[in-house]
Amino acid sequence: MPLKIRATARIALFLVTLSTFAGESAAQSCTASMTDFNFGTTSVRGGSTPRILGTLRVECGALLGLISLVNLCITVDAGDGGSGPSNNPRYMRRADGTQLAYQLYRGGYGGTVLNNISGVSLSLLSSTVYEETIYAEVIDSGTSVNGGYYSSNFTAGIDFRVTAGTLLSCTSRGEQDSSDFMVSADIEPSCTVSAGTLDFGTLGTNVSAAVVAQTTIDVSCSAGVPYSVQLGQGQGPGVSDPTARQMSSGSNTLSYGLYRNQTLTAPWGWTVGVNDNSGTGTGAIQSIPVYGQINSGQTVPVGVYSDSVIITVNY
Structure with missing residues (x-):
């Protein structure tokens, strides 16, 4: 009879231990998501900087109330567009492999590059x-x-990972669920233009012979983009003739x-084609x-003569 009592006690102790272990192993789970960063159709002409906000979210739950605190570690890598050292910069890519540099930050634009986040603790009694x-x-x-x-695509579990743990660890519970996200932009081709002054110098009031001068217009357009430059009437x-502006x-x-x-056989005017x-x-x-x-055969009073001509680049 004493043997039966001891055997029963051991079985009860074993069952209690097994139940507690199983409860802890299933007591905690987290899911992580990141919004897509879609810059849409945008331009980077003239140094403009397209910007957009997104949200990183991790939600955890506790079963049976056995765990009240969870520690998180979050890792965001390069994405399939690749990156420079330490993911700075990151790259989006076109289908032909051409790259476009961008970055993800914490704390504001130009702040801390988003790579690793640690030390995040959730008290599941107050917030999950x-x-x-x-x-x-x-x-x-x-x-x-x-x-x-x-x-650039970020694959869950590869480019976007979250681990969780208890006490002082953020890994004791292992890797948690995460979802894919994407960064994308449709960049418009662009052109910029600038010009110098066309200076004819100092002339007499009797312009008996034509006076010629030269300057340049600087045009910069995206590679492969056809463009045309028109000069306005002034x-x-x-004014209706490009050779007789005033x-x-x-x-x-x-x-x-x-x-x-x-x-001087090809007038430069304002009509496309x-x-x-x-x-x-x-x-x-x-x-x-x-x-x-300056056309010959003109007699004009003394003065400073000038005109302003609008440059238009169509592309």
């Missing part, structure tokens, strides 16, 4: 959710950036023309010469 705002921005800018659709009244000094005017070639100047972007600055001529 951890959320943080993530800041994304495109780093590359200017016309050197080729237009097109870029993306501010002179009633500089003015008060109410006095001085006739001049703008041309695409040094021999007729008297514009066309080219194809390279991503770098392309300097295009502008030739000007």
